[in-house]
Amino acid sequence: MIQLQKNTANIRNICVLAHVDHGKTTLADCLISSNGIISSRLAGKLRYMDSREDEQVRGITMKSSAISLHYAKGEEEYLINLIDSPGHVDFSSEVSTAIRICDGCIIVVDAVEGVCPQTQAVLRQAWLENIRPVLVINKIDRLIVELKFTPQEAYSHLKNILEQINALTGTLFTSKVLEERAERETESQVNPNSEQGEQVYDWSTGLEDTDDSHLYFSPDQGNVVFTSAIDGIEHFAKIYSQKTGIKKEVLLKTLWGDYYINMKAKKIMKVDQAKGKKPLFVQLILENIWSLYDAVLKKDKEKIDKIVTSLGLKIGAREARHSDPKVQINAICSQWLPISQAVLAMVCQKLPSPLDITAERVEKLMCAGSQTFDSLPPETQALKAAFMKCGSEDTAPVIIFVSKMFAVDAKALPQNKQRPLTQEEIAERHEHARRRHAEKLAAAQGQAPLEPTQDRSDLETSPQGEELKGDEQEVESETPKPVPQEGNDREPFIAFARVFSGVARRGKKIFVLGPKYSPLEFLQRKGTFR
Numbered sequence: 001m002i003q004l005q006k007n008t009a010n011i012r013n014i015c016v017l018a019h020v021d022h023g024k025t026t027l028a029d030c031l032i033s034s035n036g037i038i039s040s041r042l043a044g045k046l047r048y049m050d051s052r053e054d055e056q057v058r059g060i061t062m063k064s065s066a067i068s069l070h071y072a073k074g075e076e077e078y079l080i081n082l083i084d085s086p087g088h089v090d091f092s093s094e095v096s097t098a099i100r101i102c103d104g105c106i107i108v109v110d111a112v113e114g115v116c117p118q119t120q121a122v123l124r125q126a127w128l129e130n131i132r133p134v135l136v137i138n139k140i141d142r143l144i145v146e147l148k149f150t151p152q153e154a155y156s157h158l159k160n161i162l163e164q165i166n167a168l169t170g171t172l173f174t175s176k177v178l179e180e181r182a183e184r185e186t187e188s189q190v191n192p193n194s195e196q197g198e199q200v201y202d203w204s205t206g207l208e209d210t211d212d213s214h215l216y217f218s219p220d221q222g223n224v225v226f227t228s229a230i231d232g233i234e235h236f237a238k239i240y241s242q243k244t245g246i247k248k249e250v251l252l253k254t255l256w257g258d259y260y261i262n263m264k265a266k267k268i269m270k271v272d273q274a275k276g277k278k279p280l281f282v283q284l285i286l287e288n289i290w291s292l293y294d295a296v297l298k299k300d301k302e303k304i305d306k307i308v309t310s311l312g313l314k315i316g317a318r319e320a321r322h323s324d325p326k327v328q329i330n331a332i333c334s335q336w337l338p339i340s341q342a343v344l345a346m347v348c349q350k351l352p353s354p355l356d357i358t359a360e361r362v363e364k365l366m367c368a369g370s371q372t373f374d375s376l377p378p379e380t381q382a383l384k385a386a387f388m389k390c391g392s393e394d395t396a397p398v399i400i401f402v403s404k405m406f407a408v409d410a411k412a413l414p415q416n417k418q419r420p421l422t423q424e425e426i427a428e429r430h431e432h433a434r435r436r437h438a439e440k441l442a443a444a445q446g447q448a449p450l451e452p453t454q455d456r457s458d459l460e461t462s463p464q465g466e467e468l469k470g471d472e473q474e475v476e477s478e479t480p481k482p483v484p485q486e487g488n489d490r491e492p493f494i495a496f497a498r499v500f501s502g503v504a505r506r507g508k509k510i511f512v513l514g515p516k517y518s519p520l521e522f523l524q525r526k527g528t529f530r
Contacts, residue, residue: 001068004079008390009353013081013498015098017126018108019116020087023138025049025061027108027227027343028084034340035069049084061086064098071344078348087118097403099125101498104132104351106343112142115164127172130361134350135217135224136343137161144293151286155279166216173212219256223350225342236285255280292332296325311336354390362387365401368515380519386501398502398510407491
């Protein structure tokens with residue numbers, strides 16, 4: 001992880017955004033389990049990123065929390081800094097703080113509920129902060145289990161969801177172009193020397209000349225993943241490329257859309273709905289998923305065994321005999337179509353590294369309130385180059401952007417947490433407990449009691465899960481309790497921040513600039529304003 005921090009091109013700073021209960025934290029669990037931090041069986045149940053007690057009790061995310069993940073694809077290794085943010089409207093400020101320190105985001109949408117109010121809100125926030133989004137359409141299994149859709153109906157439903165999100169993206173793009181045009185017109189009115197603009201107002205001016213094709217979500221562009229049961233379509237493109245002999249690149253372009261495959265001619269052709277031809281996405285992907293669910297839900301053991309064998313999977317005896325069909329489906333799909341591989345591959349391919357930060361975004365981060373970048377002194381404007389370079393050399397200026405401050409309990413700080421016992425310490429305590437037990441037995445049989453142990457250093461709290469018995473409890477009660485130091489009950493403040501340049505080291509002198517800090521006023525006070 002430390003080595004990967006030095007390779008800025010392979011770092012991805014991302015956050016997960018969605019409406020409440022669309023599956024952000026569950027998706028985060030799947031990504032975390034790919035690093036072995038939690039068991040894959042607990043993914044979705046543990047809600048690892050909901051670290052607060054009230055979050056676990058209520059079942060919703062209330063505070064943004066971050067984690068670093070490692071992902072390797074071929075010879076390339078990536079460091080992914082992931083932030084899980086709340087979806088409830090009451091905690092929308094947490095979403096803003098997360099977006100501000102990220103370069104990309106994953107928008108999660110429930111396949112049944114579709115685009116909800118908070119989905120629109122987070123997409124707009126991501127757009128305003130100029131960070132690039134990718135889309136995850138989650139809970140595909142609900143279309144099969146709850147809505148009982150056929151593959152063709154599910155395909156039409158998914159197309160509608162994509163069209164809704166792209167329509168929203170198109171609205172945001174149009175408003176941005178028109179705002180820029182309005183700003184240019186205002187400048188031309190203020191500056192009398194500028195050329196006279198057109199007298200006839202045309203609302204579409206600027207829209208035709210701007211390319212917006214890269215902004216929209218489409219599976220054939222690789223910026224959409226279907227999850228819960230289906231991997232990204234690249235996995236299927238690879239499988240069917242080997243079976244049909246059609247190039248993988250061609251399949252990637254045609255698996256989503258109105259295309260069908262002519263198996264006799266081994267060609268991909270446009271769908272003629274009147275002839276009842278099924279699109280490739282239905283024919284090659286959805287029908288396979290539906291047949292798997294159908295076999296498991298109907299408990300057709302013969303068909304399940306055939307599917308597992310044909311896919312070359314190994315399902316444990318416990319999962320195979322389990323009465324809950326969800327356990328069987330999860331066991332098969334987690335091996336056949338692992339969610340983490342599809343999502344992390346999309347994140348690394350489609351989302352930018354810190355080096356790709358735009359000049360517009362840097363200027364926005366450097367300006368507070370109504371300030372403009374041009375109004376800043378030259379000394380401050382020179383820091384823009386450091387932002388863009390994202391260097392970690394000793395000579396690079398240290399620039400840290402604090403997104404928010406929050407109070408934590410002093411007991412939660414690393415230096416105040418109880419240190420876990422080593423294997424040697426655990427073995428030593430077991431030996432001490434065994435010796436004490438032998439002494440007790442000897443005393444009960446009338447033998448002379450042994451002298452009490454003088455060294456009390458090992459008479460501390462027993463390891464977690466080990467129960468104290470008999471005189472061990474008495475010894476424990478006699479052990480002096482640590483006296484709380486004055487000031488330990490205070491709540492320290494912690495900064496949720498991102499290092500944009502340089503290296504933050506212990507003992508380094510850092511200047512903290514508050515929200516009302518003005519470099520012009522500072523330079524005037526120091527008498528160095530030029």
